[in-house]
Amino acid sequence: MAEQKQQIEEFVPSEYSAGFVTDIEADSLPPGLSEDVVRQISAIKGEPEFLLEWRLKAYRHWLTLETPKWAHVHYPEIDYQDISYYSAPKKKTDGPKSLDEVDPELLRTYEKLGVPLEERARLAGVAVDAVFDSVSVANTFQDKLAEEGILFMPFSKAVKQHPELIKKYLGSVVPYRDNFYAALNSAVFSDGSFVFIPKGVRCPMELSTYFRINAANTGQFERTLIIAEDDAYVSYLEGCTAPMRDENQLHAAVVELVALDRAEIKYSTVQNWYPGDENGKGGIYNFVTKRAACRGVSSKVSWTQVETGSAITWKYPSVILQGDNSIGEFYSVAVTNNMQQADTGTKMIHLGKNTSSTVISKGISAGRSENAYRGLIRVGPNAENARNYTECDSLLMGDTCGAHTFPYIEVKNPTAQIEHEASTSKISEDQLFYCKQRGMDTEDAVSMIVNGFCKEVIRQLPMEFAVEAQNLLGLSLEGSVG
Amino acid sequence: MKQLTELTTSFTSVADSIDLPGQDLSWIQEIRQQALAQFNQSGFPSKKVEDWKYTSLWELTQLQFSHLVEPVEVSEQHCEQLALLEDAYRVVIVDGVFSADLSKLTSLQEGLTVGPFSQSLERIQQQLGKQVSIEKEGLTALNTLLMKEGVMVHIAEDKIIDKPIELLVINTGGTDNLATHLRNMIVLDDNAEATVIEHYVGLTDTSCLTNVVSEVILAEKAELFHYKLQQESDNAFHIATLAAKQATGSQWHTNNINLGAKLARNDIHSQLFGEQSHTTMDGLYILDNEQHIDNHTRIDHFVPNTTSNELYKGVLNGSSHAVFNGKVMVHKDAQKTDSNQYNHNLLLSRNCEIDTKPEMEIYADDVKCGHGSTVGQIDMDQLFFLRARGLDEVTARSLLTHAFAVEVLERIPSEHIRKALSNVIEQRLPRGKK
Numbered sequence: 001m002a003e004q005k006q007q008i009e010e011f012v013p014s015e016y017s018a019g020f021v022t023d024i025e026a027d028s029l030p031p032g033l034s035e036d037v038v039r040q041i042s043a044i045k046g047e048p049e050f051l052l053e054w055r056l057k058a059y060r061h062w063l064t065l066e067t068p069k070w071a072h073v074h075y076p077e078i079d080y081q082d083i084s085y086y087s088a089p090k091k092k093t094d095g096p097k098s099l100d101e102v103d104p105e106l107l108r109t110y111e112k113l114g115v116p117l118e119e120r121a122r123l124a125g126v127a128v129d130a131v132f133d134s135v136s137v138a139n140t141f142q143d144k145l146a147e148e149g150i151l152f153m154p155f156s157k158a159v160k161q162h163p164e165l166i167k168k169y170l171g172s173v174v175p176y177r178d179n180f181y182a183a184l185n186s187a188v189f190s191d192g193s194f195v196f197i198p199k200g201v202r203c204p205m206e207l208s209t210y211f212r213i214n215a216a217n218t219g220q221f222e223r224t225l226i227i228a229e230d231d232a233y234v235s236y237l238e239g240c241t242a243p244m245r246d247e248n249q250l251h252a253a254v255v256e257l258v259a260l261d262r263a264e265i266k267y268s269t270v271q272n273w274y275p276g277d278e279n280g281k282g283g284i285y286n287f288v289t290k291r292a293a294c295r296g297v298s299s300k301v302s303w304t305q306v307e308t309g310s311a312i313t314w315k316y317p318s319v320i321l322q323g324d325n326s327i328g329e330f331y332s333v334a335v336t337n338n339m340q341q342a343d344t345g346t347k348m349i350h351l352g353k354n355t356s357s358t359v360i361s362k363g364i365s366a367g368r369s370e371n372a373y374r375g376l377i378r379v380g381p382n383a384e385n386a387r388n389y390t391e392c393d394s395l396l397m398g399d400t401c402g403a404h405t406f407p408y409i410e411v412k413n414p415t416a417q418i419e420h421e422a423s424t425s426k427i428s429e430d431q432l433f434y435c436k437q438r439g440m441d442t443e444d445a446v447s448m449i450v451n452g453f454c455k456e457v458i459r460q461l462p463m464e465f466a467v468e469a470q471n472l473l474g475l476s477l478e479g480s481v482g
Numbered sequence: 483m484k485q486l487t488e489l490t491t492s493f494t495s496v497a498d499s500i501d502l503p504g505q506d507l508s509w510i511q512e513i514r515q516q517a518l519a520q521f522n523q524s525g526f527p528s529k530k531v532e533d534w535k536y537t538s539l540w541e542l543t544q545l546q547f548s549h550l551v552e553p554v555e556v557s558e559q560h561c562e563q564l565a566l567l568e569d570a571y572r573v574v575i576v577d578g579v580f581s582a583d584l585s586k587l588t589s590l591q592e593g594l595t596v597g598p599f600s601q602s603l604e605r606i607q608q609q610l611g612k613q614v615s616i617e618k619e620g621l622t623a624l625n626t627l628l629m630k631e632g633v634m635v636h637i638a639e640d641k642i643i644d645k646p647i648e649l650l651v652i653n654t655g656g657t658d659n660l661a662t663h664l665r666n667m668i669v670l671d672d673n674a675e676a677t678v679i680e681h682y683v684g685l686t687d688t689s690c691l692t693n694v695v696s697e698v699i700l701a702e703k704a705e706l707f708h709y710k711l712q713q714e715s716d717n718a719f720h721i722a723t724l725a726a727k728q729a730t731g732s733q734w735h736t737n738n739i740n741l742g743a744k745l746a747r748n749d750i751h752s753q754l755f756g757e758q759s760h761t762t763m764d765g766l767y768i769l770d771n772e773q774h775i776d777n778h779t780r781i782d783h784f785v786p787n788t789t790s791n792e793l794y795k796g797v798l799n800g801s802s803h804a805v806f807n808g809k810v811m812v813h814k815d816a817q818k819t820d821s822n823q824y825n826h827n828l829l830l831s832r833n834c835e836i837d838t839k840p841e842m843e844i845y846a847d848d849v850k851c852g853h854g855s856t857v858g859q860i861d862m863d864q865l866f867f868l869r870a871r872g873l874d875e876v877t878a879r880s881l882l883t884h885a886f887a888v889e890v891l892e893r894i895p896s897e898h899i900r901k902a903l904s905n906v907i908e909q910r911l912p913r914g915k916k
Contacts, residue, residue: 070532378858381833396847400818405842411857414798414829418857421839426847 029086037185041086045156045191048163051170058176065180070403072341072372073312075248075285083250085188085221144204150234152207155223165196170229173256173293173320181252181314182289189254192222197232197263200274206462207236224255228263237265238466248276248311253288261296261323266304268461270469273309275476278367280339281345283311287304294326294352302303302329303346304460306469308476311340316374317375318347321355321383328357329459333469334474336369336401345375345406350386350416353358361392362454365401366477368417372404379416386413390420395453397426397446397477447474490525493661494518496549497627499585503600503722509607517616517626536805536837537747537776542719547691549628551577554656554894558584561650566711566902570646573597573633577654578662580631584650592643593674599632599665606634606667607868613697613725619722619749625695632694637674637704646677646707651694655686655715666696670704670732677896684715684742698726698734702756705733709899711906714742716771730756732785737894738765739903740775741910747776750796754781754788754882763792766890768910769834776805781823783816792823795890797883801833801913809841810853816846822857823853828886830912859886863869883911 029037038059042052044398067077083328145152151162160167176186197203228234251273257265267290276283286309292301303317319328330346348357357377365371379386394403405422427449435445451458458466497518503512526543527534556576561584565572574584580598587596603610616623633649649666661692668678668722683691692714701708704800706726714720720743726734752761767775781790796804806825827836840853859883868878887907894900 205685249858299545370716394844396844399845399847402843402845404844405840405853407839407841407855409836409838409855411827411829411833411837412861414831414834416829416857417859419854420856421842421854422842422852424842424844424849424851426849 003291007474018274020196028084031189032081033083033085037085038296038338041188041190044086045159047156047159050163050167050313051159054171054176055187058183060182061177062183062187065183069181071374072370072406073314073315073341073343075312075341078250080184080283084138096188143206146359148201149198150201151194152474153194155189155192155194155225162196165227166194166225169225169256171256173258173291174254174289179289181287182254185252185289187256189223192224192253195226195234195236198235199229200231202232203234206235206237208239216293220249220251220253222253224253226256226265226267227258228260228265229375230261230263232263234264235462236268237462238267238269239272239465239468248283248285250285250394251287251304255288255290255317257292257301259292259294259296259299259301259326263296264300264302265292266302267292267317268465269305269307270461270472271305271307271309271313274309275309275338275340278338280311283340283384284309286310286313286315288315289394290315290319292328293320293321294328296326297352298325299323300327300329302331302460304331304457305333306457306461306472307332307334307342307344308472310342313342313344315344316347318349319357320349320351321357322351324352325354325402326352327355328360330357330361331460332361333364333457333473334371335368335473336371337476338367338369340367340369340479342370343372343374345373347376348388349387350377350383353382353384354386355383355389357389357390359388359390360456363392363394363403363456364397364450364453364477365394365403366397368400370402370404372406373405373422376408376410377418378410379413379418381412383413384415386416386418388416392422394422394424394455395426395450396424435444444475450474450477457478459466487548487734490521492546493624494521494559494629500630502551502628502630504603505512507603507623507626510603510610513611520616521620521623521627522651524623526620533778533807533882534688536803537745537774542691542745543751545659545689548657549661550657551579551660552657553577553579554583554654556581556652556654561652564652565648565650566679566906567648567899569668570648570679572648572650573598574650574652575631575633576630576652577657577660578664583706591643593638594643594676595634595636597634599634599667599805600630602634602667605636606669609667609669609697609699609723610665611697612728613699613753614723616617616693621693622695622723623827625663625665625693625723628663629695630663632667634666635668635676635678637670637676639671640673642674642694643676646679648679648681649654651680651682651692652716653684653690655684655688655690655714659689659691661691661693664692664694666694668696668706668708669699670706673704674700674701677899678709679899680710682714682720682742684713684714684718686853687716689717689719691721693721695723696725698724700728700732700734702724703731704729705735707735707895707897708792709737709894709903710739711903712742712746714739714746715907716742716744720742720746720875722747725749725751725753726761727753727755728759728761731758732756733760735762735893736764737890738763738777739890739907740765740767740777741906743775744772745774748778750777750779752781752790754783754790755785757785757787759788759792762893763790764792764893765794765889766796766887766907767794767804768797768887768907769804770912771800772800773800773802774804776807778807780809780811783810783812783819783821786815786817786819788816789820790823791893793890794825795810795887796825796827796836797830797887797911798834798836799830801831803835804837804884806836806838806855807841808839809843810851812842812844812846812849812851814845817848819846819851821849821851825855826886827857828883829857830859877893880911884908887911
């Protein structure tokens, strides 16, 4: 117990621990968005013609769209002309060839965040493709992955080296017409990660990316594309932090996953972006489109997310279950405190035969925050024997926060078996009493009960992430119980 | 929005030409004027409105409805057959017109006042329209503009009314595309208790529109058992809004059984304003062929220590389409709310569709709220169990379907009413076919 307490205290400076600004010269475009900006971004990155065309189509489509208003979140309107759409750490040479050449300032940043780069990476068995603002800085374990034929590289590099794959898969799961933020992202995305696992390969290590929004006023628009060919397996981790800034920063990412026959993709996120201060000043707007397509038979995609940061979260990792016998999973913990707002959930679209999906969502709200689960389970007319189980539980701490559930269930096939269950409760006096009677203080007791409440989800995370996630939970709820 | 105006004028233009009650009362004229302005502004809801996402009124808006009735005689004997209960006070409305002859309103128990809406306007002046919102619902505005008949029930303080009150609304089908706009007011004073049954019957398969708004006011510790049985014709549009305001310690038990109509929509709204108040919302829908039903329920827990139970079940056959949207709102400070809500659906055929959405919005922490919804089919194990005991497949399926459906009647305390409803349901259930 003492050890755990110490661990928590380590993580409990009452201020946001990742809130430091790295002082690096950045190449930025001036704020504003126009066709010229889109062309400029594309030119800076030296992209082939087809991609520029695609970006422009997305931009023109975006112009016709209106900001979606249906989510249970409130914020002042965003001025999209007031954002800088490109920021890259200034290059000293043509690009780092090894870790030694990477800006030491950057490395220190990662060190503070505890990213296992360098030797620690090898020990932890994690290959990191760290996205520092928009340009990937260092890739580790490239060689080892290359041996297996796995491609794990920055998106911009993939565009140059494997344009045929990008052409084939980009926008095939999340088309640029999908929604407002996806269109915006498609027009101006700066960089991201690209993963390709060839047929029959089981990725030998967890792939990991750390996103970090650094320069002030830059929206981060990364784009991730993961393709697992027949019988391939990959587990991908994504961690996010942002320094503390007063203005709200926009983050509109797109993640596309494609799983072919019998392939499996496991995508885990720990999102710890700056949530703003107690009065709701500052913080990240996290408007993300994440979607997976289970194209092949017996393919499987599993989303796991622990969301503790961001001022506003608007995110619905989804799975389109096209292949027969395919499986979709969604495990989520969303914690909101102070003035945070989260509207998150999933969509499971059953199209193939014998498809099944599981949704476990845990929402914890404290302070004056709002936490909503919004989910859709859709069973198409040809999806014989579809099976879904959904459970969403909310835990409320304090009488000024809100917890909401909006589950949509649409069934067009009589062989479907759909179950949805939701409950809302608070930490009971009995549970607290039990813990305190055994000598724990309230804070520890709450942390333990919350961790117990989320165990089903945390358990899905890879080991290192699970530890971080547990600590984050305790940290986010600091001071929320009197 | 030009199109919308065209759609609404077919209704608004009749407001001047038909004989609406209360022409000489300025307050009701004022209400109707407001409703007219509101309806012109909002019109019929489109599928873009979240609450109408799965239900389209397009077909309804394409029809030219008539507001002039050609009277059709319904015999006393026929009426007796149609009624759900034999031994009850009865208010009968035929094609939107109150029938004093068919109604059974003699020797009313002391403390009970029942009468047709058109003759009770002055009594309900203070309460009319206070339980519903014309701003939010275009159809409620339309009803307010054209409301013509309905029933007014008032129970005085401390009175317990033994006999149920049945409101029997008969659509004879004598007039093509007849539109009736009904308004019911049910008011229970402190400690009063009553049972009211709203019963809608269609006699032929002529197309018609029933647009009904029922308002309920429950004073302290009042208790109302409020049932609805909808057996409209296969080509009927049935739009119903049911809203109650509840004071301290009051109890409102609703049961909403829908068997008929081509398109039925129920908006049921309970507003718990007093502590220790309680709402039960149970319901059943049994659909076949092209039928479409949309049940939207909403329970607002405004104050601490209130409870609600909700159970809606559906049996879908043919290419029918059912929509369920249940919303439980626990407002700030409504601590110790205890609420549960369930929606279960049984799909029997290839082409049916169900869209269900149980929602919760919670702004208080010390609450116990749960909800669940399921979609499934007849359990093979249960079927096997019955078959192993010698029942043929059709009988076994019928038995299981019936058992599934009648669960919603379990909370009805009166055995008499429960049996009557159970019989009606049994006749309507699809015979299990292989």
